[in-house]
Amino acid sequence: MSRLAGKNTVVSLIFNQDVNIDKSGDLTITVLSPIENGVRHVTDFLVSTQVCEKSPYLKPIIAMAEDPTEICLGEELKREGANKFGEKEGEDTEGVLVWLAHLHELTEEHMALLGLHEISITGIWHAIHMWNVFEHKKDMKALQPWFNKWCATNLVGKVLDLDTARLLALPCQIFDHAVGFATITRYLAYNHTGHIKACQQPKGCNANLTRLAPNDFLGPTNHARGGLKTALTKSLWKKAGDVLRFKQSKCNCWDATVGQYLGALVQLDAFPIEDVITHSSIREILERLKKFKYDWQPKCDICAGIDWLYVIKKTIVDTERYFDGLCLDCMDRSKPKGNCLDDKYWKANASGTGGRWDHRCRIKHNQPTWYVSWLGRDDTRQKLLKGASGGYRPMKDE
Known part of the structure; x- marks a missing residue:
């Protein structure tokens, strides 16, 4: 079915299957989706008038309706002249x-039957927006069990992509989903090429809902990526640097030994890291390193005893273990809550039992994760990092 929408614009209407929110409902809400590629979806929701009248957004719409058993959402004209021809805005059906x-x-079972745990990420953003705006900023915790179930259905054991990760970071943050947030930020740090930037919000959504400012998310994630680059560089260079510093006077093949090693890395486009990182992600570099081969046969026993393949394998393992994803608990505890850093703030961030970096955290993580998740003053972080002895504590939990 088609109809005109605006000046010389033909829109095809697609009628979706009716949705029974309340099987004994007495109100039908017809939802018109935004127009995309000349198509608009129409969905009827059967709901309860009594329940909907508790909504500050729906109550006046129901009161002004000509027929109190039928209302329509998505017919509002765009404001401020955004559309000269009066095209309707539409509402996101999933939201x-x-x-x-x-x-x-x-109930969770009813939500599962209606497909709430399989909706798109765009639908999640619109759901957050609607609950915040239409319900006058009701507590987001009401949606948290549903989002937790969505994550369990769509994140666990699934392959991520960059667009998905960028779009999911904010919902995970809003709903305080520690595992999801760590998974997303770890993926971005390892798989993003170049500086990580904020994603473009879905049209019609308002992201002014975060507990953490955008820089508090993007800054630490980019910091983690920088830490990965540094760790990777040090691991690849350490053994070669040792040869250059200490082996030159002991043999005549040190230069060829190191040169062949570095040459093999360059051939893989895995070195020097400062150059490669401009067009590659950490994950891509690690995958290239898995193809490393060292065919040179050194002339002396000292150089022949260097296991370059082991160096590369250890580099890959250490880099993979370096960052566990941002920790929402560390971020929340370390962010100052007042005008000064008092004893209460210090105690909240002091090391826990056994000096673990993930004490009182919902995810298991190491020191680098704690370090980049820190949102407080750097001098306090350094004091905690050194510990009571004044010396730097081990990076990894044993």
Whole structure:
């Protein structure tokens, strides 16, 4: 079915299957989606008038409706002349589904039957926006069990991509999903090429909902990527540097030994890291290193005894273990809550039992993760890093 929408614009209407939020409902809400590629979806939701009248957004719409058993969402004209021809804005159908399901306080089983755990990430953003705006900033915790289930369905054991990771970072942050946030930020640090930037929000969404400012997320994630680059550089260079510093006077093949090693890395486009990192992600570099081969046969026993293949394998393992993803608990504890850093703040961030870096955290992590997750003053971080003895504590938990 088609109809005109605006000046000389033909829109095809696609009628989706009706959604029964309340099988004994007495109100039908018709939702018109935004127009995409000349297509608009129409979905009818069967709901309870009594429940919907508790919504500050729906109550006046129901009161002004000509027919109190039918209302329509998505017909509002765009404001401030954004559309000269009066094209309708539309509402995201998946976002409306989540919003209405939570208004009616549906059970997890009912939500699963309606497909709430399989909606798109864009739908998640719209659900957050609608709950925040339409319900006058009701507590987001009401949506948290649903989001936790969505993550369990769509994140565990699934392969991520960069667009998905960027879009999921904010919802994980809003819903305080520690495992999801760590998974997402770890993926970005290892798989993003170049400086990590904020994603473009889905149209019609307002992201002014975060507990942490955007820089508090992007800065630490980019910091982690920088740490990975430094760790990778040191691991690849350490053995070669030792040969150059200490072996030159002991043999005549040290230069060829090191040269062949570095040459093999360059051939893989895995060295020097400062050059390679401009067009490669950490993950891509690690994958190239797995193809490393060293065919040179040194003339002396000292150089022949260097296991370059082991050096590369250890570099890969150490780099893989370096960063566990940002820790929401460390970020929250370390961010100053007042005008000064008092004893209470210090105690909240002091090391825990056994000096673990992940004490009182919901994810297991090491020192680099704690370090980049820190949002407080650097002098306090350095004091904690050195510990009571004044010396730097081990990087890894044993």
